[in-house]
Amino acid sequence: MYKLYIANKNYSSWSLRPWILMRELSIPFIEEVTSFKEGSNWNEFRVFSPTGLVPCLVDNDKVIWDSLGITEYLAEKHTEVWPERPEARAWARCATAEMHSGFPALRDQCSMNCGLRVKLNEVTGSLQKDITRIDELWNEGLRQFGGPFLAGSKFTATDAFYAPIAFRIRTYGLNMSAESLSYAELLLSLDSMRAWEEGALKEVWREPGHEKDSIKSGVLIEDFRKS
Incomplete structure (x- = not known):
């Protein structure tokens, strides 16, 4: 079965792309989450991703990185990926x-x-x-x-x-x-x-850089996340 490595659901738009694609197309996979930490995540993410970035898909002995690379890899096996x-x-x-x-x-x-x-x-x-x-x-x-x-x-x-x-x-x-x-x-x-x-709102992780980025262009009105 595929294994998909992602980061925080609250922040990681890149992780959402293959995750939502596979869920919507009923392509089974195991989800592995490694949360962002302050500063560089290179060491943590390099354990599973050659670029030190998320998302990353593992298919037995094959490692596929980058959301577009993952998409095209899946398209070779699942014709419904593209119209x-x-x-x-x-x-x-x-x-x-x-x-x-x-x-x-x-x-x-x-x-x-x-x-x-x-x-x-x-x-x-x-x-x-x-x-x-x-x-x-x-x-x-x-x-x-x-x-x-x-x-x-x-x-x-x-x-x-x-x-x-x-x-x-x-x-x-x-x-x-x-x-x-x-x-x-x-x-x-x-x-x-x-x-x-739902998963994003339940996360208790907070990464200062992502938090600052979210409000650097505006004013916070509401926060629906779990305390």
């Missing part, structure tokens, strides 16, 4: 790659923290550019392939890669179109996303 239609599959791969490498302002100013609600001090020009592009991308996929997911009627890797954005929208109250907000709510309503959030 069946060629045009949807091509679009989905491009949208997924864009998420994997892009949107730096959103990552910097709105880091993932499932348990918090934060009021942004301002929406900078660079942040608005990222939000507008995601809104545009989501609407394009929903309209072109008929929804309710980004590349058609079924959850695929593209939805998994944008799942952390749904948490960010709720945490920071990001303003998007009605269609995009509806899609984000759909993601948040999935049993797998609810399970991830």
Whole structure:
């Protein structure tokens, strides 16, 4: 059986991607959590990951690192990872790659923290550019392939890669179109996303760097995490 190494569910958007993908597609795996600690996590994460980063997938004697690398590895064994239609599959791969490498302002100013609600001090020009592009991308996929997911009627890797954005929208109250907000709510309503959030809220770990990042662009309104 696959073994998936992840970090804190509250913070780790990269870990969420393969985790939610495998849960939604009913691909069995064993979850291994190593929490972030203050400073470098290199030594702890290097035990299972060659890059010292999460997520990391182990399949018997094979070690697959990076969320996109894991996705493509799984796609070779599970055809439902990508959409069946060629045009949807091509679009989905491009949208997924864009998420994997892009949107730096959103990552910097709105880091993932499932348990918090934060009021942004301002929406900078660079942040608005990222939000507008995601809104545009989501609407394009929903309209072109008929929804309710980004590349058609079924959850695929593209939805998994944008799942952390749904948490960010709720945490920071990001303003998007009605269609995009509806899609984000759909993601948040999935049993797998609810399970991830439930796990995140129960975590008692707090890592100072991630905590500072969560509120560096705004003011904390509520904290729903276990004390």
